[in-house]
Structure formats: structure tokens, C-alpha cells
Amino acid sequence: MATTDQLTESAEENVSWVQEDWIYIKTAIVLAVFTAIEVFTYFESVHQAPEWLLVLTLSFLMVIKFFLVAAIFMHLRDDNAIFTKMMVLGLCIAWPVYFVMAFAFGFLPDWNPILKVMFLLVPPAITGFWLGYSFKGGTGGHH
Amino acid sequence: MTETATTETSNDHSEDHVSTLGVSNDKLGMWVFLGSDCLLFGGLISTYMLYKDRIGPDDLGPEEMFDIPFTSVSSFVLLMSSLTVVLAITALRRNDIRRCRIWLLSTAILGAIFVGGQVYEFTVFYREGLGYTTNLFGTSFFTLTGFHGVHVSVGIIMLMSMYIQSMRGKLTSANEEKLEIIGLYWHFVDVVWIVIFTIVYLFPQ
Secondary structure, eight states: OOOHHHHHHHHHHHHHHHHHHHHHHHHHHHHHHHHHHHHHTTSHHHHTSOHHHHHHHHHHHHHHHHHHIIIIITOTTTSOHHHHHHHHHHHHHHHHHHHHHHHHTTOSOOOOHHHHHHHHHHHHHHHHHHHHHHOOOOSOSOO | OHHHHHHHHHHOGGGTTBOTTSSBHHHHHHHHHHHHHHHHHHHHHHHHHHHTTOOOTTSOOHHHHOOHHHHHHHHHHHHHHHHHHHHHHHHHHTTOHHHHHHHHHHHHHHHHHHHHHHHHHHHHHHHTTOOTTSOHHHHHHHHHHHHHHHHHHHHHHHHHHHHHHHHTTOOOGGGHHHHHHHHHHHHHHHHHHHHHIIIIIISOO
């Protein structure tokens, strides 16, 4: 026969599971709303807006959706920080590679060269600084 | 101190896969694979961006070919499958196998609907005159979305193998990490589609 303590513990556990599931459901709702906004930009009246505004809005929503899935569904928010660092490091390398290509083939506007260099280097520099700053060091994993 | 830690690790079965980094080797392996897959898709998306305008004077371009409302529904279906797979993982974590099975099957069905939609879209494009070798737009488009479709199909096979394991009583909360790793793969496929849907379908052509 279960004691009062055991019953309380089990009830508390159930509440925590419901809360966890509810976080995922709320995230899915936010993702669905963002997708609906993205699709809305396709319709004629909105599609007439300046191209840079559409690209900027769609890119912003895409990045938010990307990080929401990575942080909450892929558990990067709660998991070991090494996974986040691996992902950020990859993005840090990919950013200049793909944007150099985009500039080279004329996908992006003909900005001032200083602005281009800043656009290319500032995001990887900030994340690189954060990565270097957050490394704690250690014994190198020797037994 | 270190010896004690090593002995404790070897005695605890659940810690078998923990590396010196303090994380599971299997999970780390999946993240490394996802990182390399990121580069693959980055390359394919860049190639599409390069060649999307390379169409003949009489060929149909992206503006005429794409059916955005249809693809939006497919995207929504794939997005919701990310929710069902994460619900399957939490159900397994609390040892609710019945609910875990329901969510696993739902995810596989949603994935199959997405792949079915993609097959239908490809068929329509082909009938309208856009084949794999018609022009560079067709080649880069089919390669990019086809590779993604293959990833979703592989994910469905992995989910079904988990479903069969659960039916045979081999999937319990003790080996929940197996499902978590497959979940990571599934979410990655979803994340890649978020990027493809925006860049390929929604960006002004």
C-alpha cells in the first residue's frame, strides 16, 4: 500500500510531466504561428512590399524558428553545453563561407565594403569570443 | 579519486556510453553527423541559389511552378511531427509505453504524409515539363528537395524500427537515449526544411 509521501511524490511527478509536455505544445503553437506569418507574405498585397523588407522579415522568422527547434525540441537549452558549442562553432565557420559566396555571386545588395566586412566578421567574432571566454579548461580528460 | 570514479562508471550500466567529456558517445556521434549534414545541405542550398535562374527562354521557372499553399500544408505537417516525436520521448521517459507508441506512429504517419506530398509535387512538375535534366534550376531543385525527402524517409524507417522494438518489449525508459538520438535526427530534418521552405519557396524569386 502506497504511503502518503509516495502518493505526493507521484502527483508532483505527474504535474512536472504535464508542465514539460505543455512547454513543447506551446513551442509548436509559436512555430505554427510563425509559419502562418511567413506564408502570409506570399499573398499578393504583402508580396508587393520592397524585396529587402520581405527577405529581412522571412530571414528573421526563419532564424527564430531554427533556434526554437534547436533549443527546445533538440534540448540544447538543458543539455550539456558542449553540444551548443559544437553547433555554434559550425555556424561560426559556415557564416563567412556562405556569405562570401553570396556576395561573390551578387545575391546580396552592393553595400559599402566596410559594411560587408563587418557583416561577415562581426557575428563570428562575437561567437568566437563567447566560445573562448566560456571554455573552462581542465585536465584534458586523462584517467 | 579518479580510480573511484572509473569503478563507479563501470558498475553503472546506464553510464556505459559516457565519454571523458561527460556526455554520451552515441549522442555526441549523432551531433557530429548532424554537423556534417549541415554542410551537405548548406552546399545544396547554395547550389540551388546559384542555378535557380538558369532556365531556358521557354522553360517554366520557380514562380510558375511552385504551389505555395500546398507546400505550406506539407511544412505544417512536418513541423507538427517534431512535436509528436518529442511527446513520444517524454512518454517513454515516464515509462508510458502505450502513449509512446501512439506518438511514434503519429510521427511516422506525419512524415509519410510529407513524403507523399513531395512525390505528388515532383509528379506535377514532371508533367508540366520540368524534369531532372531539363535545366539547371530543375537539377538543383530536385537534388536539394530529393535529398531532404530521402532524409525524411530514413527517419520514418528508424521510427518504425523503434515502434517494432516497443511492440516486442525492447523499448523501455532504461534505453530512452536511443529514441532521443532518433528524435535529434528527426528535429534536424525539420530544421533543414524550415530553411529550405523559406529560401527556396518563400523568398521573392
